[in-house]
Amino acid sequence: MYNYPDKLGHFGPYGGIYVAETLMGALEELNQAYEKYRHDPAFIAELNDDLKHYVGRPSPIYHARHLSGHLGGAQIYLKREDLNHTGAHKVNNTVGQALLAKRMGKKRVIAETGAGQHGVATATVAARYGMECVVYMGSADVQRQSPNVYRMKLLGATVVPVESGSKTLKDALNEAMRDWVTNIEHTFYIIGTVAGPHPYPMMVRDFNSVVSRECVVQMPEQTGQQPDVVIACVGGGSNAMGIFYHYIDMPGVRLIGVEAGGHGIASGQHAAPLTSNSPVGVLHGNKTYLMQDANGQIIETHSISAGLDYPGVGPEHSWLKDSGRAEYVAINDEEALAAFHELCHFEGIIPALESSHALAYAMKIAPTLSREKILLVNLSGRGDKDINTVAGLSGITL
Amino acid sequence: MSRIQSTFDKLAQQRRKALIPFFTAGDPSPAFTVPLMHTLVEAGADIIELGVPFSDPMADGPVIQRASERALKHLVTLHQVLDWVAEFRKRNVLTPIVLMGYGNPIEAMGWETFARRCAEVGVDGVLTVDFPPEESHEAFAHLAAHCIDPIFLLAPTSTDARIERVARQARGYVYYVSLKGVTGAGHLDLAAIAGKIPELRRHIKLPIGVGFGIRDGETARSVAGLCDGVVVGSRIVQLIEDSPEQEVLARVGELVKALRFAVDQA
Ligand SMILES: Cc1ncc(COP(=O)(O)O)c(C=O)c1O
Numbered sequence: 001m002y003n004y005p006d007k008l009g010h011f012g013p014y015g016g017i018y019v020a021e022t023l024m025g026a027l028e029e030l031n032q033a034y035e036k037y038r039h040d041p042a043f044i045a046e047l048n049d050d051l052k053h054y055v056g057r058p059s060p061i062y063h064a065r066h067l068s069g070h071l072g073g074a075q076i077y078l079k080r081e082d083l084n085h086t087g088a089h090k091v092n093n094t095v096g097q098a099l100l101a102k103r104m105g106k107k108r109v110i111a112e113t114g115a116g117q118h119g120v121a122t123a124t125v126a127a128r129y130g131m132e133c134v135v136y137m138g139s140a141d142v143q144r145q146s147p148n149v150y151r152m153k154l155l156g157a158t159v160v161p162v163e164s165g166s167k168t169l170k171d172a173l174n175e176a177m178r179d180w181v182t183n184i185e186h187t188f189y190i191i192g193t194v195a196g197p198h199p200y201p202m203m204v205r206d207f208n209s210v211v212s213r214e215c216v217v218q219m220p221e222q223t224g225q226q227p228d229v230v231i232a233c234v235g236g237g238s239n240a241m242g243i244f245y246h247y248i249d250m251p252g253v254r255l256i257g258v259e260a261g262g263h264g265i266a267s268g269q270h271a272a273p274l275t276s277n278s279p280v281g282v283l284h285g286n287k288t289y290l291m292q293d294a295n296g297q298i299i300e301t302h303s304i305s306a307g308l309d310y311p312g313v314g315p316e317h318s319w320l321k322d323s324g325r326a327e328y329v330a331i332n333d334e335e336a337l338a339a340f341h342e343l344c345h346f347e348g349i350i351p352a353l354e355s356s357h358a359l360a361y362a363m364k365i366a367p368t369l370s371r372e373k374i375l376l377v378n379l380s381g382r383g384d385k386d387i388n389t390v391a392g393l394s395g396i397t398l
Numbered sequence: 399m400s401r402i403q404s405t406f407d408k409l410a411q412q413r414r415k416a417l418i419p420f421f422t423a424g425d426p427s428p429a430f431t432v433p434l435m436h437t438l439v440e441a442g443a444d445i446i447e448l449g450v451p452f453s454d455p456m457a458d459g460p461v462i463q464r465a466s467e468r469a470l471k472h473l474v475t476l477h478q479v480l481d482w483v484a485e486f487r488k489r490n491v492l493t494p495i496v497l498m499g500y501g502n503p504i505e506a507m508g509w510e511t512f513a514r515r516c517a518e519v520g521v522d523g524v525l526t527v528d529f530p531p532e533e534s535h536e537a538f539a540h541l542a543a544h545c546i547d548p549i550f551l552l553a554p555t556s557t558d559a560r561i562e563r564v565a566r567q568a569r570g571y572v573y574y575v576s577l578k579g580v581t582g583a584g585h586l587d588l589a590a591i592a593g594k595i596p597e598l599r600r601h602i603k604l605p606i607g608v609g610f611g612i613r614d615g616e617t618a619r620s621v622a623g624l625c626d627g628v629v630v631g632s633r634i635v636q637l638i639e640d641s642p643e644q645e646v647l648a649r650v651g652e653l654v655k656a657l658r659f660a661v662d663q664a
Pocket residue numbers: 088089090114115116117118192193194233234235236237238239240306307308352354355380381382
């Protein structure tokens with residue numbers, strides 16, 4: 001039985017609690033609260049009720065017949081996280097953390113966001129539960145994900161553009177940490193991926209694991225079997241951990257995480273620490289594979305997709321890579337963009353650019369596999385937020 | 399006896415408190431680091447905390463973030479910082495040097511190499527902001543092997559159990575973060591510090607330095623009255639940022655002299 005992390009949040013050599021003393025008290029408080037409520041029937045009932053009636057779970061699994069037929073190989077099935085309220089898997093986690101915040105008596109929530117999906121999902125639940133909400137977002141991402149910035153504002157959140165460093169997700173995370181340490185008594189930090197210090201990687205995974213909990217029931221109902229391969233994109237890795245989790249103990253199911261290859265691994269301009277064999281390091285509270293220079297400075301990443309533009313990766317993925325349980329590959333900007341258009345064309349679904357990476361890899365291997373093989377792709381979000389980016393790349397201004 | 403310990407012992411005999419200025423190595427540019435260190439000592443510093451620049455200084459406010467960015471523009475590395483300490487030691491063998499920064503540059507160098515280099519060049523203590531006692535065993539075993547003191551932070555939110563734990567692992571001195579927030583924030587609460595220090599002293603037998611948010615002589619004097627040493631960082635770094643290069647040394651010297659005077663009034 002897979003049983004990670006340990007009590008201090010270690011997944012093998014990865015994870016842990018690498019934060020300043022000023023945050024340790026808050027993390028201990030969070031840890032105790034999470035341990036208290038994660039098995040509490042009243043908490044679980046409230047969470048499930050909101051997941052059903054507010055988020056719209058369970059999300060369906062859809063057989064992409066036309067796309068599969070066109071590719072002429074394995075059958076591609078899509079777990080439709082894009083159909084969740086707010087349009088991505090991120091809300092599975094924010095509902096969970098907001099309910100926890102409520103029980104802890106915290107009236108203010110903060111979040112970092114890259115693509116804006118986690119920011120929107122946080123602003124949404126903050127409105128739903130009557131909490132003040134501040135979202136930190138790199139100023140480069142504010143530019144490329146402007147529809148989501150406006151959505152957050154409509155929902156009553158304050159969006160703070162972050163100008164430091166590379167002005168993307170990692171800098172937003174730094175700034176959120178600084179806010180948290182300053183307002184620690186009444187603020188709950190809702191981290192949006194399986195990174196950060198313990199207990200976040202575990203907690204965010206647990207809240208997202210509802211995805212694979214549904215899949216292990218839905219797939220046999222729909223296809224008479226579990227999938228041969230499960231594929232998900234990996235930024236920090238929360239949608240991937242969500243759809244991997246209940247398959248980890250099923251050795252017959254291959255798990256593949258797809259990182260952002262940007263302009264190609266060889267170009268150095270990517271966001272693929274696992275695929276590029278980056279050194280192990282410490283950032284944002286945990287030890288993990290990390291894109292850095294020879295002197296331990298974090299380097300700037302590149303991806304067409306703001307949600308994948310992150311130099312690290314959740315520590316559990318580092319462990320799944322080392323242990324061989326999951327494989328990690330990269331898909332570059334062009335391939336992701338092509339997959340984006342193909343899904344629009346063949347299935348009438350506009351996928352998020354993040355999810356398009358997972359889809360692109362499925363489309364790459366499907367023709368090499370027989371028609372009986374089943375690939376389950378986590379369609380982690382919808383692409384409405386990306387239409388400006390995609391239009392821009394096609395030379396169109398909206 | 400370590401240089402840090404003998405420094406505090408001597409101060410205690412004189413009934414004086416330690417003045418511990420901080421600045422980021424390589425800021426405003428590499429040529430300044432060693433001269434600034436000497437300037438600090440001449441102006442009355444007892445211990446120097448030398449910041450090692452990092453790309454993602456999560457526990458720092460904007461002032462020290464910008465200092466890190468300036469240093470990194472000059473491609474300052476941990477290797478270079480160690481070389482500067484060696485250079486400083488050619489003229490000064492008495493003033494303790496504490497390297498303060500984040501763990502990743504050290505992880506990249508390897509703790510074994512780092513600890514050996516620290517001992518070679520004359521570093522006395524290491525404060526890794528994002529390595530709490532929970533994650534420090536292996537790293538600090540290497541420091542201990544080379545008699546380098548691990549300096550730990552304690553915070554207003556530190557529980558009794560955590561204070562006790564730090565008391566067991568810390569050497570040199572313990573650095574009490576005087577406010578809830580990042581470096582350079584401006585809401586230091588003297589009464590809260592006065593209330594917390596006795597709590598710390600129950601477990602901590604080492605000297606206690608207090609820092610974060612000390613910006614003027616008046617505050618430095620009041621804080622010095624409550625503990626064994628006063629750390630001043632953002633105020634100095636701000637002055638470095640605001641000064642034309644040819645005036646950096648003189649202005650920093652003046653500021654530190656004023657702080658020295660204030661601390662000695664405690
Ligand atoms: C739709 C979608 N998928 C994936 C991601 C990447 O995050 P993670 O790797 O944590 O799932 C994001 C992040 O913003 C996203 O919006």
